[in-house]
Amino acid sequence: MVLQRVGDFLEKTEVWQRRFFDWLVKRAKSDSIENRRFPVEPENVRIFMRIIIEPSSEYASKRAAAWIAQLIRRKPNCVLGLATGSTPLAVYQELIRQHRDEGLDWSQVTTFNLDEYVGLAPTHPQSYRYFMDEHLFRHINILPQNINVPDGRALDFERYCRTYEKLIQQAGGIDLQLLGIGSDGHIAFNEPGSSLGSRTRIKTLMRKTIEDNARFFASPAEVPRMAITMGVGTILDSRQCLLLATGRHKAEAIAHTVEGPVTSQVTASALQLHRDVIVVLDEAAASLLQRIEYYKEVEQTQRELEAAAAAFPPELL
Ligand code: PGA
Numbered sequence: 118m119v120l121q122r123v124g125d126f127l128e129k130t131e132v133w134q135r136r137f138f139d140w141l142v143k144r145a146k147s148d149s150i151e152n153r154r155f156p157v158e159p160e161n162v163r164i165f166m167r168i169i170i171e172p173s174s175e176y177a178s179k180r181a182a183a184w185i186a187q188l189i190r191r192k193p194n195c196v197l198g199l200a201t202g203s204t205p206l207a208v209y210q211e212l213i214r215q216h217r218d219e220g221l222d223w224s225q226v227t228t229f230n231l232d233e234y235v236g237l238a239p240t241h242p243q244s245y246r247y248f249m250d251e252h253l254f255r256h257i258n259i260l261p262q263n264i265n266v267p268d269g270r271a272l273d274f275e276r277y278c279r280t281y282e283k284l285i286q287q288a289g290g291i292d293l294q295l296l297g298i299g300s301d302g303h304i305a306f307n308e309p310g311s312s313l314g315s316r317t318r319i320k321t322l323m324r325k326t327i328e329d330n331a332r333f334f335a336s337p338a339e340v341p342r343m344a345i346t347m348g349v350g351t352i353l354d355s356r357q358c359l360l361l362a363t364g365r366h367k368a369e370a371i372a373h374t375v376e377g378p379v380t381s382q383v384t385a386s387a388l389q390l391h392r393d394v395i396v397v398l399d400e401a402a403a404s405l406l407q408r409i410e411y412y413k414e415v416e417q418t419q420r421e422l423e424a425a426a427a428a429f430p431p432e433l434l
Pocket residue numbers: 201202203204205297298299300303304305
């Protein structure tokens with residue numbers, strides 16, 4: 118019965134989908150029962166740039182939070198890369214809710230934040246460490262020793278940046294990196310012109326970024342001019358990247374990122390080179406994409422494939 122349903126579905130699909138399904142079956146046969154469900158472990162498969170367009174920023178944030186929560190449940194000792202800014206706020210609220218109401222357990226999770234302003238102490242209300250404490254860490258059961266946010270007051274920055282990279286490696290690498298995007302197309306603080314192979318280092322902020330972030334400070338003059346940031350290369354090393362963008366003011370950067378050429382002028386475009394990226398957008402952020410209807414169709418097919426895989430009883434394989 119189930120086989121018939123899957124067969125009917127495959128009749129209507131194209132060759133690549135059949136190949137994909139063959140792969141699914143092969144994997145399921147050779148794998149343990151627990152792992153016979155999507156998403157598969159990212160290191161075992163090249164997936165794609167998956168573009169998910171949700172009707173509102175609320176849905177988009179919930180979708181991103183669900184992805185992160187699913188990873189924590191599947192791999193309780195996972196390593197998460199986290200981001201600051203307005204975009205991830207609703208994601209963190211949902212993760213806090215899941216911790217409170219559904220027992221989402223952070224006790225074995227390790228986190229690495231993308232960046233920090235140079236010169237700000239962790240107790241400074243505009244520091245990213247303070248942001249993370251306020252908006253996530255103090256509401257969940259993560260262990261303080263498992264939290265890593267770059268130290269904006271490090272004295273020997275060059276050495277400190279190398280140490281941060283080493284810490285990520287020692288933790289086993291980042292399983293899932295959450296990313297926002299700047300209106301100039303930056304990821305973390307990798308401003309236009311950053312090398313696509315860059316590692317954690319100090320970066321001078323663009324005037325546009327300073328203006329964008331001035332809303333958190335009393336005046337633009339108070340925004341630090343420099344930040345310590347993971348590099349584009351550091352981010353590309355993550356096993357999976359989850360880019361979240363909401364609002365019309367991100368639409369141009371998203372169009373360049375997804376449909377433009379890979380260029381250091383839009384550092385988020387380097388994600389096109391990553392094997393496993395999920396881009397979660399609301400309609401407003403997706404509004405300048407040329408192939409929006411196609412992405413929606415691809416996502417619909419992906420969901421049908423997942424449903425077919427999930428309905429496939431392992432004992433029949
Ligand atoms: P935002 O910042 O979420 O506050 O828009 C994103 C970014 O600059 O990376």
